[in-house]
Amino acid sequence: MATLEMKDLVVSVEGNTILHGINLIVNGGETHAIMGPNGTGKSTLAQIIMGHPKYKIESGEILLDGVNINDMPVDERSRKGIFLAMQNPVEVPGVTNFDFVKTAVTSRLPKEKHLRIGKFILEFEDSAKELKMGSGLAHRFLNQGFSGGEKKRNEILQMKLLKPSIAFLDEIDSGLDVDALRIVGENVTSMKSPQLGMVLITHYQRLLDYIVPDFVHIMIKGNIVKTGGKELIEKIDSSGYDWLKEELGISDFEEKKVQYSLGTCATKSIK
Numbered sequence: 615m616a617t618l619e620m621k622d623l624v625v626s627v628e629g630n631t632i633l634h635g636i637n638l639i640v641n642g643g644e645t646h647a648i649m650g651p652n653g654t655g656k657s658t659l660a661q662i663i664m665g666h667p668k669y670k671i672e673s674g675e676i677l678l679d680g681v682n683i684n685d686m687p688v689d690e691r692s693r694k695g696i697f698l699a700m701q702n703p704v705e706v707p708g709v710t711n712f713d714f715v716k717t718a719v720t721s722r723l724p725k726e727k728h729l730r731i732g733k734f735i736l737e738f739e740d741s742a743k744e745l746k747m748g749s750g751l752a753h754r755f756l757n758q759g760f761s762g763g764e765k766k767r768n769e770i771l772q773m774k775l776l777k778p779s780i781a782f783l784d785e786i787d788s789g790l791d792v793d794a795l796r797i798v799g800e801n802v803t804s805m806k807s808p809q810l811g812m813v814l815i816t817h818y819q820r821l822l823d824y825i826v827p828d829f830v831h832i833m834i835k836g837n838i839v840k841t842g843g844k845e846l847i848e849k850i851d852s853s854g855y856d857w858l859k860e861e862l863g864i865s866d867f868e869e870k871k872v873q874y875s876l877g878t879c880a881t882k883s884i885k
């Protein structure tokens with residue numbers, strides 16, 4: 615069972631401090647949800663955990679099973695069991711979907727072990743079927759020409775095959791219609807186990823109808839300002855984030871209200 619701990623994590627991107635001291639512990643078997651308005655730092659947290667070189671740890675620590683991984687390269691983090699389903703998966707022309715996952719899975723095997731290719735092909739096909747992804751997917755270039763929904767399912771396909779011990783799923787629900795959301799939700803839920811600690815990053819309550827979290831954290835302006843259970847999801851769904859203003863006395867929240875209102879963000883299509 616893995617444990618990922620974020621200790622007073624302060625993170626900047628291109629000179630701007632985005633995260634202001636995140637403290638969070640994710641244990642195997644737990645499902646956490648991080649909710650929050652757009653631009654609040656949710657993806658920044660996911661990226662820094664995976665080790666994206668553009669994001670810089672100013673202070674604080676990321677500990678995997680008690681060991682500091684602040685400077686660990688991305689591939690090593692992956693081998694240690696950390697996985698990120700990206701908000702915007704990258705298209706890689708020239709590399710087939712199958713080769714990509716096969717290479718990733720192979721590189722995570724201990725040196726003396728070889729991938730049993732026949733077994734892996736069957737597993738790939740079964741997983742694609744479970745996600746109701748079309749046939750021929752294996753030989754298409756990674757994410758190239760995939761619809762938004764297909765890209766998201768493809769992230770989950772990778773997760774099923776890589777079997778991580780700590781997984782961040784960044785807005786895995788965006789771009790999914792109701793049926794696709796149910797399929798993704800069911801597949802992710804079926805992966806829940808004491809060996810997997812999960813962090814679901816989402817705007818919307820609808821994903822959390824399908825994947826029930828144990829803990830819900832609200833992130834505003836680069837801080838986790840509130841942690842609770844499922845009851846927080848309904849509250850956010852019905853009242854947005856405004857009610858936190860009074861409770862927390864965030865002084866400039868009023869002026870930022872428009873920016874922080876989920877509905878307004880959606881209509882303005884802010885990232």
Ligand code: ADP
Pocket residue numbers: 627628632650651652653654655656657658659668885
């Ligand atoms: P969220 O996922 O909560 O919507 P992000 O973590 O994507 O928020 O962004 C938080 C803030 O960091 C935003 O103000 C955004 O503009 C800024 N930011 C994120 N990524 C970059 C980047 N690569 N370069 C510059 N600024 C960035």
Ligand code: MG
Pocket residue numbers: 656657658701784785
């Ligand atoms: Mg984001």
